[in-house]
Amino acid sequence: MQPAKTPVRLIIGYGNPLRGDDGIGWHVSQELAAHLQDPDIEVLPCHQLTPELAEKISHAQLVLFIDATCEGSPGEWSCDEIRPDCEAAIFSHNASPSGLLRLVRSLYGVAPPAWLFTVCGNSFEYGESLSPAVRKCLPDLLAKIVNVLTAMPLTARFSPAPKITGA
Numbered sequence: 001m002q003p004a005k006t007p008v009r010l011i012i013g014y015g016n017p018l019r020g021d022d023g024i025g026w027h028v029s030q031e032l033a034a035h036l037q038d039p040d041i042e043v044l045p046c047h048q049l050t051p052e053l054a055e056k057i058s059h060a061q062l063v064l065f066i067d068a069t070c071e072g073s074p075g076e077w078s079c080d081e082i083r084p085d086c087e088a089a090i091f092s093h094n095a096s097p098s099g100l101l102r103l104v105r106s107l108y109g110v111a112p113p114a115w116l117f118t119v120c121g122n123s124f125e126y127g128e129s130l131s132p133a134v135r136k137c138l139p140d141l142l143a144k145i146v147n148v149l150t151a152m153p154l155t156a157r158f159s160p161a162p163k164i165t166g167a
Contacts, residue, residue: 008040008041008060008061008062009038009040009041009042009060009061009062009063009064009149010041010042010044010056010057010059010060010062010063010064010112011029011032011041011042011043011044011063011064011066011145011149012025012029012044012046012049012053012063012064012065012066013025013026013027013028013029013030013032013043013044013045013046013065013066013067014026014029014045014046014047014048014049014065014066014067015047015067015068016047017047017128018126018127018128019124019125019126019127020121020122020123020124020125020126020127020129020130020131021068021074021119021121021122021123021124021130021131021134022068022121022124023068023128023130024066024067024068024119024121024130024134025045025065025066025067025068026045026046026047027130028066028117028119028138028141028142028145029043029044029045029066030045031138031142032142032145032146033045036146036149041149042056042060044056048095049065049095049096049097049099049100050095051095051100051103053100054100054103054104054107054108055108057100057101057104057112057114058104058107058108058110058112060112061112061113062112062113062114062149063097063101063112063113063114063115064114064115064116064117064145064148064149065082065097065114065115065116065117066116066117066118066119066145067097067116067117067118067119068118068119068120068121068124069118069119069120069121070120070121070124071118071120072120073120073133074120074121074122074131074133074134075119075120075122075131075133075134075136075137076119076120076137077117077118077119077120077137077140077141077144078117078118079115079116079117079118079144079148080115080116080118081113081114081115081116082097082098082101082114082115082116083098083101083111083114084098084101084102084104084105084111097114097116101114115148117141117144117145119134119137119141121134122134
């Protein structure tokens with residue numbers, strides 16, 4: 001019996017799917033999991049980032065995080081490179097992508113290239129549906145995520161890139 005192959009690309013979509021647009025990361029990761037049929041890609045929808053994700057991240061060659069934000073215009077999205085040295089500490093109920101990368105570097109001596117896709121939400125009230133502005137940006141956002149997954153080289157560190165945005 002051969003050991004299971006470790007995916008080289010990891011997508012972590014997070015947020016609360018019961019709080020409207022806060023669940024965008026969770027919704028996008030569900031959509032990607034349903035349509036990406038590549039054994040080199042693992043998609044993890046989760047409610048929040050936790051230190052337990054560090055081990056999985058340590059095996060990845062590329063990590064994409066997807067989350068909601070309240071900064072910007074509703075439905076606007078951006079993609080920024082994440083570095084492990086962006087913050088000083090990680091806490092179990094207040095983890096961030098850069099904090100997780102710092103933890104991974106601390107524990108495993110590696111920090112894979114990582115990008116954070118954020119979508120500006122319009123409504124964070126109780127409810128399972130996304131606002132019209134956020135739903136409208138989904139096709140463009142999903143296409144860009146797939147593009148990033150297939151276009152970026154996995155063997156080299158990414159150099160700082162210009163901010164990618166969309167609306």
